[in-house]
Amino acid sequence: xxxxxxxxxxxxxxxxxxxxxxxxxxxxxxxxxxxxxxxxxxxxxxxxxxxxxxxxxxxxxxxxxxxxxxxxxxxxxxxxxxxxxxxxxxxxxxxxxxxxxxxxxxxxxxxxx
Amino acid sequence: xxxxxxxxxxxxxxxxxxxxxxxxxxxxxxxxxxxxxxxxxxxxxxxxxxxxxxxxxxxxxxxxxxxxxxxxxxxxxxxxxxxxxxxxxxxxxxxxxxxxxxxxxxxxxxxxxxxxxxxxxxxxxxxxxxxxxxxxxxxxxxxxxxxxxxxxxxxxxxxxxxxxxxxxxxxxxxxxxxxxxxxxxxxxxxxxxxxxxxxxxxxxxxxxxxxxxxxxxxxxxxxxxxxxxxxxxxxx
Numbered sequence: 001x002x003x004x005x006x007x008x009x010x011x012x013x014x015x016x017x018x019x020x021x022x023x024x025x026x027x028x029x030x031x032x033x034x035x036x037x038x039x040x041x042x043x044x045x046x047x048x049x050x051x052x053x054x055x056x057x058x059x060x061x062x063x064x065x066x067x068x069x070x071x072x073x074x075x076x077x078x079x080x081x082x083x084x085x086x087x088x089x090x091x092x093x094x095x096x097x098x099x100x101x102x103x104x105x106x107x108x109x110x111x112x113x
Numbered sequence: 114x115x116x117x118x119x120x121x122x123x124x125x126x127x128x129x130x131x132x133x134x135x136x137x138x139x140x141x142x143x144x145x146x147x148x149x150x151x152x153x154x155x156x157x158x159x160x161x162x163x164x165x166x167x168x169x170x171x172x173x174x175x176x177x178x179x180x181x182x183x184x185x186x187x188x189x190x191x192x193x194x195x196x197x198x199x200x201x202x203x204x205x206x207x208x209x210x211x212x213x214x215x216x217x218x219x220x221x222x223x224x225x226x227x228x229x230x231x232x233x234x235x236x237x238x239x240x241x242x243x244x245x246x247x248x249x250x251x252x253x254x255x256x257x258x259x260x261x262x263x264x265x266x267x268x269x270x271x272x273x274x275x276x277x278x279x280x281x282x283x284x285x286x287x288x289x290x291x292x293x294x295x296x297x298x299x300x301x302x303x304x305x306x307x308x309x310x311x312x313x314x315x316x317x318x319x320x321x322x323x324x325x326x327x328x329x330x331x332x333x334x335x336x337x338x339x340x341x342x343x344x345x346x347x348x349x
Contacts, residue, residue: 073158
């Protein structure tokens with residue numbers, strides 16, 4: 001799926017990927033790929049500035065660690081990030097339910113004039 | 114890029130994969146008008162991600178050079194990536210500059226006020242201050258413009274960035290404006306003091322402290338304005 005299609009949803013997707021524990025950038029990308037069965041296959045580079053954007057907004061907190069000679073930056077959700085994720089989930093459920101109702105024809109349209 | 118190479122690739126990256134990855138990282142570094150520390154942090158993070166991506170392609174059977182080429186393709190243009198990082202750095206830098214100006218403003222102002230009181234022997238300082246503001250009305254105008262601009266700059270990051278419709282580029286522009294305003298204000302105060310000293314007015318040691326404080330802030334404001342303007346220009 002192209003990055004433009006996901007624009008506006010990427011923050012929510014990344015927050016969801018981090019919900020179960022801290023991850024580094026590449027692991028966030030892999031989590032998005034695997035949980036969407038490969039549908040969300042963004043340019044890997046885009047994930048890093050996006051994580052910085054979430055950190056700038058105070059929704060995630062980044063920290064450095066070292067293992068096996070590698071410096072690695074991992075991110076975890078902040079309490080503001082958890083609240084934002086809950087809000088985005090509620091908004092998405094409302095939006096997708098309304099879209100499904102319209103697109104699947106599960107709604108009663110007014111009779112044509 | 115001039116000077117020492119900032120490229121930070123993990124040591125376990127295959128030697129055959131390194132040249133093209135290092136070229137990529139050099140181009141990324143070249144598009145980041147950030148401090149050396151901030152640039153190193155970004156390069157270390159991207160380098161780690163590139164190494165992971167190369168490993169994945171190698172595990173799928175690609176030769177190291179091919180794996181590096183595939184990883185670079187996955188990461189996208191280094192210039193575009195640098196612009197996205199510059200946007201984030203612009204917001205964070207604007208936030209810090211805005212906070213710094215808001216926090217230091219009252220301190221510098223109080224030192225100048227103390228200097229004026231000391232010059233007046235503790236008497237009639239209100240008159241001194243009023244005289245100063247009326248003599249240099251631009252200073253009051255500067256304050257009226259700098260304070261809101263610094264507040265807008267703080268919305269470049271943190272809680273305010275989630276609540277106010279201020280993007281990183283606007284925050285960086287506000288930070289540059291506030292820093293330039295402070296520079297004008299400090300130059301005005303220092304110039305006024307020099308003129309009054311030349312006219313034979315006895316200044317206290319507090320005046321020297323005020324000049325020192327203003328000079329330090331002036332220097333930092335010049336650096337901050339330049340950094341914010343550069344990041345804003347490089348931002349996506």
